[in-house]
Amino acid sequence: MSIFSKHLPAVKVGHYKNTENSATEKMPLPDKVFISMVQHIGAPCQPRVKVGDMVKVGQVIGDTDAFVSAPIHSSVSGKVTAIDQNMTMMGIWDPVVTIELDKEQELIEDLKAPKITDRESFIKAVRDSGLVGLGGAAFPTHVKFSPKNLDEVDTLIINGAECEPYITSDYRTMMEDTDLLVEGIKRTKEYLSIKRVVVAIELNKAPAIEKLSEAFKDSDGIEVMGLKPIYPQGAEKVLIYEVTGRQVPIGKLPADVGVLVSNVSSIVALEKYVQTGIPLITRKVTVDGTAVNTPKNVEVLIGTSIKDLIEFCGGYKKPPKKILMGGPMMGRTIYNDNMAIIKNNNAILAFDEDWVKLPKETACINCGRCVRTCPMRLMPTLILKAYDKNDVDELKKLNVLSCMECGTCTYVCPAKKQLSFVNKLAKQKVMEGGNK
């Protein structure tokens, strides 16, 4: 199908960017925060504090020696009142550190801007900042920035696509923290010595494109690229193809085709740390959905409970029936509004009962819509059939592990099959089958 088009298949999804013009509001301090010890892909952190300890802002409260990880800092000053196993936003049971705020927000004593002189100290600063991919994937950024073949990387893509409906936190970041973003991009380009930087933004965010084009007009090797506003334009592999025309081979990383991708909010968080020494302890979150009184963008401390956050947004307008962490295409449902914000939460969406009804599933009519719209060019309908037959070999042949779970197949299916969900289950099946 790419014979005719230089674009990957995609789908038009309603934008619902209701909060795009809502300037970010800072949320007042809550009484308690709940900081999860798993806020990234990779090894969970172990708590480095005990119940009864006094902690300060910026203090490392969770860390691990594993490489694929990022330290977790206290976002508040106060007293650790509990450390208990709880269901976390990452979908696994893990320790959550509860801190009761003293509301002083006292910074830890030795907090200062890091000294960066070369690539090594830059990468160390990235890890120390606790940065993970803030666009949603939560992959530790220092790991991403240190591939084996960094010298072969010729393109850095700064992801400002924000293709998920409702979410505007990246857009607000681009508009409000432009200076930090510009400085951060220049700094990252310099220390990773990458020739070409492309800031990729969907065309439905024209003011951001304009503002950043202006800011980079004299910068060599940094360009701003407008992308068609279709879903899933901001997915890493899609973005790499759209910007460079390269495909990341199955089982390889973007760096293997000479590309690194980083989200705009990640760059801003990094630059904040580099300039002030304050690690990743706050982030912008879009709060929206039919059950929320006043949808808005909020700058929120990591660990703030969803309940407190929604209360800040005027509380629930109607009883919520489904609460999402992230957008409606890939977001996870949470089952408890006591759960708290983690680093990669770009949105909290709460919807009422009318919105939640699942459509009735009917028989597959073999229409091929899922095949035509899959950005990875998989064949979801055949995956469904192979999964039903428990045919692991066939699932492997169908490359189900390449599925990035963007949800496009389920979205377009006229028979309302849960194709994306079946892909997830099929991936699990293949991985289990591979261990035998």
Next chain:
Amino acid sequence: MEQYNNGNLVVSSSPHIFDNVDTSKIMLDVIIALIPAFIMSGIVFGTRAIVLTIVCVVACVIFEGLFNYILKKDNTISDYSAVVTGVLLAFNLPANLPFWMAVIGCFVAIVIVKQLFGGIGQNFVNPAITARIVLLISFATPMTTWPLPKKLMGMVDAVTGPTPLGVIATGSDAVPSNLDMFLGFIGGSLGETSAIALLIGGIYLIVRKVIEPTIPVAFIATVFVFAVVTGNDPIFHICAGGVFLGAFFMATDYTTSPLTTKGKIIFGIGCGLLTMIIRLYGSYPEGVSYAILLMNILTPHIDNLTRTNVYGGVKND
């Protein structure tokens, strides 16, 4: 503030929003697309064509409903697929076919071809086409006794005569003009005669993204090229018989046609080739139904041979 937790929150897998297209909306679009040809059938062949279509639709819906009821399956009448099958089958019949024969065709289409293989999405051949072929073999004479259009024959309804392809095959009468063939004032099955009405419906389906143009274009282009190469009139061959009806409405049936663009091209070319081979070298004057039926049977193999190139797979284009 009230507590919200797993007691009252729904937990489900993403995505959480869905396109509003569903099977019944697709089938409704197909029905809308068939309306121009339906109207033309009334103009060309009179009320008998309209009544026969209604009989087929009612019979198909009743068979579908009864079958589901007897087997205690979820009733699928509301997806309108039985209505589509009924209309398509009627369009493949001569307007003066006895009703009871048409009802047998509906039984074959719905019960034998569709439901016995598992219902919608499971049949391996097109129900309407298979039913037509069963009727053609069972009732050869009534199935090939074509009423001639009113325009040619005045007000006498009972007069019958050969189709243009029959004319060519036997060399008996004068071949109608290409304009008459394009508009549909020719003998033939009640819904297949008007190329223009079918084209309007086909374009509607393409615009509504119900079908992709791949199969119809490959099908019709192959017929055209084959006619040119063999020294026949290409316009005559694409307008004659059921090429437009077959290309836009029968060959594009989701269940019995390939999934990928590559597969659809192969499928369309195969339909066109077989149609022309049967027409020019076979003993039947018309080959669209058999061509589509044979390609339906090949569809699983075409699907297996034309799988997509996965992103980041072997070929890096």
